[in-house]
Amino acid sequence: MVKTKVITIASVSGGGKTAVTEELRKRLSTSEALYFDEYDFEGAPDDLVKWVEEGPDYNQWNLEPLKADLESFLEREEPPAYIIIDYPFSYKNDKLKDFIDLSIYIATPLDIAMARRILREHLKKTSIEINDELDYYLKFGRVAYLEMENAIKLNSDFIVAGTLKVIDIVDAILNKIETL
Template identity: 30%
Template sequence: MNYTIEFVDKISHAEEERMTKDLVAYESAHEIDVNYKTFSLVLKDDNGIVFAVLNAFTAFAEIYVDDIWVDTAHRGKGFGKKLLQELERHFQGKGFNNINLVTSVFQAPGFYEKCGFQAEFVRVNKKNPKLTKTFFVKFFNDEVQTQGILKRDKHTDRINSKKSHPLIIGISGISGAGKSTLVKKLAETLQSTTIFWDDYDEISKGPQNYVEWFYSSKDYNDWIYPELVDTLHQLKKGETIVCPATRRNLTPTKYILLDAPLGYCHQATGKYIDFLICLDTPLDIALARRLIRDHQDNPNPQKMIQELEKYLSKSRPLFILSPEEKTSDLLVDGSLSLQEQEKQVLNALSLFEEKISDKNE
C-alpha cells in the first residue's frame, strides 16, 4: 500500500469522529472509560474580573493540570495554592487515583512540593538546565477507584444479549428543583449513564433571554439541540459513543438518566424519553438553592439583591410549572428528602418495568 505522511494543523471533524469512535471501541473492549473532560477553575474579584486560572483535564482515573496562572498584581498571596486545594477538594471522594502536573526549573517546583505534591521523577535538560522538568503527583486516599472503568450493572449483559434498547429516564423541573442531584443519586444506585442538558449548551442554540422568551413565543422547540438528539438516538440503538459536549464515553446501560428540564415539552428530545419524572419543587426552595449554587463561591450581596429584584418584578412566573410542564409519568415533591425521592422513583421504575415485561410476553 502506498501512503504519504503529512503535518496538518488540524484533522477534519469526520476524521476525528472516526478516530475517536475506533479508540472508544478499543477502550470499551477492555472495559476502560477514557473519561476525558477539560475544565478550568477561576478566581474572580468583587467586580467579577478573573485574576487567577487553573486549566486541567480528566483522563481515565487521573486529573492533569495544564496551566496555573495568577495575575502579576496578585502573586505571592496564596491564590495558586487555593486553586490547587479547590481542585483536590472537588475531586476527593469521586473515585480518581491522582493529580498530575509538570513544571520546569525556572517555574515553581518548590511551590508544588509545599502544596503536598511528590516528585516522581526529573527529566534533565543538559543543554538548557532551566527547562529541566519535574513530574509531580498527588494521590487521593479514596478506598475505591471508580473512574476510568466502564460502569456496568448486573443487567447489562442480559440486555446486550437480547439486543434490548436502553430505557431513557428523564427528570424535569425548574432551575433549582434538584434535577442534577437526583440524577447523580439514581446513577450511583442504578450504575447508569447520565446525560446533562447544560453540558450541551455551548454546542447548541437557544433563547438568550429566558424572560423575553417566556413573555413572547414560549415555544419549547426554540431550544435547538441536535447534538443531544443524536446522542439520545445513538444510545437508544445500544451504541457506545463519545459525548460531543464532554468527550466522556457514554455506554447504553439499562437505564440512561437524562437531566431534561423541558421534559416532554421539547419534542426533539422528549420523543426519546421512556419514563419522565417531574420534580415539583416549591418556589422558595428552588430560589434558595439557586442563590446558594450561584453565589456560594463568590458571594456578592449586590448581585444577589439584583437577582431577587428581577425575580420579584419579572422572572417569577417563569418558574411556575404549567400543567403542560407537569405532564409526566411520575410527579415527585421536590421538597422531600433525596432518599425519599429516590425511593419513590425506584418503586415507580419497578412497576414500569413490570408493565414492559407483561407487554413483551
C-alpha cells in the same frame, strides 16, 4: 434483549434535577446520564423571560447534540439498561419526546429552589448583588419558574415532592421504574 429505558428528570432551576440524576445513576445498574446544562443549543433564546412571555416554543431549542449523544448510547453493542437525562422539557420538544419512557417532575416549592440557587451560585457575591438577583426574580424571572410549574409539571408522567431528601426522591422514582 431488553429495551433501554430513557428517564428524564425535570424541575425548576434549583429543584434538584442534577442531584437526583446523579443518585439515580449510582443506584441503577448499567445506566448512563446526560445533563442538559452541559450543552450549548442552537436556537436557545437569549432572554428566557421574553421567550416565556411570547409563548414558549420548546422546539425553538435545537436539541440535536443531546439527541446525538442519546442515540450513541442506544446504538452501543451493549446499550445501558437506563439513560437518565437531567432535562427541563419533559415531552415538550419534538426531537426528544419519542425517546422518553418516563418523565419525572420534581415539584420543589419556588422558595426552596431560589434559596438553593442563591446558596449554589452566589457564595462570593455581595448582599447588594444577591438583592439585585432577587429583585429581578420577583419582577421578571418568576414567570419562567411558573412556566415550568404550569407546563412541564402537567406534562410529566410522575411527580415527586422536591421537599423530600434526595435519597427519598430516588426511592420513589425507583418504585415507579419498577412498574414500567
